[in-house]
Amino acid sequence: MNTKQKVVLIGLSGCSSTGKTTIAKLTAELVNQSTLIHEDDFYKHDDEVPIDPKRNIANWDSPEALDFPLFRKELGHIRESGDIKTELIHNNNVDDLKKFKIKPEILENLKQNYSAIDSNLKIVIVDGFMMFNDPEVRSKLDIKILIRAPYEQLKQRRAARLGYQTLDSFWVDPPYYFDEFVYKSYAETHGPLFINNDVEGHLDPVKASDIQDFMNSDEVAIEQTLQWVCNIIVNSCKDL
Numbered sequence: 358m359n360t361k362q363k364v365v366l367i368g369l370s371g372c373s374s375t376g377k378t379t380i381a382k383l384t385a386e387l388v389n390q391s392t393l394i395h396e397d398d399f400y401k402h403d404d405e406v407p408i409d410p411k412r413n414i415a416n417w418d419s420p421e422a423l424d425f426p427l428f429r430k431e432l433g434h435i436r437e438s439g440d441i442k443t444e445l446i447h448n449n450n451v452d453d454l455k456k457f458k459i460k461p462e463i464l465e466n467l468k469q470n471y472s473a474i475d476s477n478l479k480i481v482i483v484d485g486f487m488m489f490n491d492p493e494v495r496s497k498l499d500i501k502i503l504i505r506a507p508y509e510q511l512k513q514r515r516a517a518r519l520g521y522q523t524l525d526s527f528w529v530d531p532p533y534y535f536d537e538f539v540y541k542s543y544a545e546t547h548g549p550l551f552i553n554n555d556v557e558g559h560l561d562p563v564k565a566s567d568i569q570d571f572m573n574s575d576e577v578a579i580e581q582t583l584q585w586v587c588n589i590i591v592n593s594c595k596d597l
């Protein structure tokens with residue numbers, strides 16, 4: 358990194374299946390000076406993931422399933438040095454992006470909008486489902502975006518997925534997994550950011566004053582979401 362360059366860490370967070378990785382990948386392709394990394398790379402090995410005592414299965418959605426000390430340290434290192442380990446830069450689990458059939462002129466237009474970002478800023482997009490609940494991770498992110506979608510749609514999107522590649526195996530959700538693990542953990546860890554702890558309601562303007570949210574529901578074209586994210590990033594970068 359040259360001495361003039363400043364690192365900007367952008368956290369794209371939200372419950373599983375809100376569309377984070379989809380949005381993060383498309384956005385990273387549109388921003389010239391950007392790199393995309395994934396919190397999923399900080400998952401522990403299968404045999405270190407906590408076992409849920411009631412169901413006797415791995416709880417991939419508990420904070421203890423991730424190596425948070427390492428994640429915090431790595432984000433700190435990236436912030437200070439701009440140096441990102443090559444193993445953190447790779448293609449991550451995501452559905453076929455081509456299914457959205459985004460018109461090339463729309464992508465071109467977004468690229469144009471992103472070109473307004475000062476070239477001395479090195480943009481790092483961090484895609485992760487559990488970031489704003491951790492004070493240290495949160496404090497390291499310059500821009501915080503929470504992607505949302507209604508509960509029923511999240512459940513359907515998640516059910517439509519085959520499963521997840523873990524470090525050591527391939528995880529397939531049992532039928533109860535979304536309600537009892539994914540959404541339950543999201544509500545527990547993210548509830549405090551919302552008014553009355555209601556994760557289907559509004560963000561608390563005081564407790565979540567540093568976070569901006571967007572409803573990426575099935576009724577919202579992905580182009581709209583990309584445009585909203587673009588406006589947030591371009592405008593926030595002006596103030597950095």
Ligand SMILES: Nc1ncnc2c1ncn2[C@@H]1O[C@H](COP(=O)(O)OP(=O)(O)OP(=O)(O)O)[C@@H](O)[C@H]1O
Binds near residue numbers: 373378379579
């Ligand atoms: N606006 C949208 N309308 C309809 N489907 C969408 C929209 N955005 C994303 N999706 C779909 O939702 C599914 C989940 O998307 P994605 O994998 O990006 O979610 P994620 O938030 O990264 O989930 P996870 O945390 O489990 O990795 C994908 O099938 C994706 O194509």
Ligand SMILES: [Mg+2]
Binds near residue numbers: 377378379450
């Ligand atoms: Mg993802």
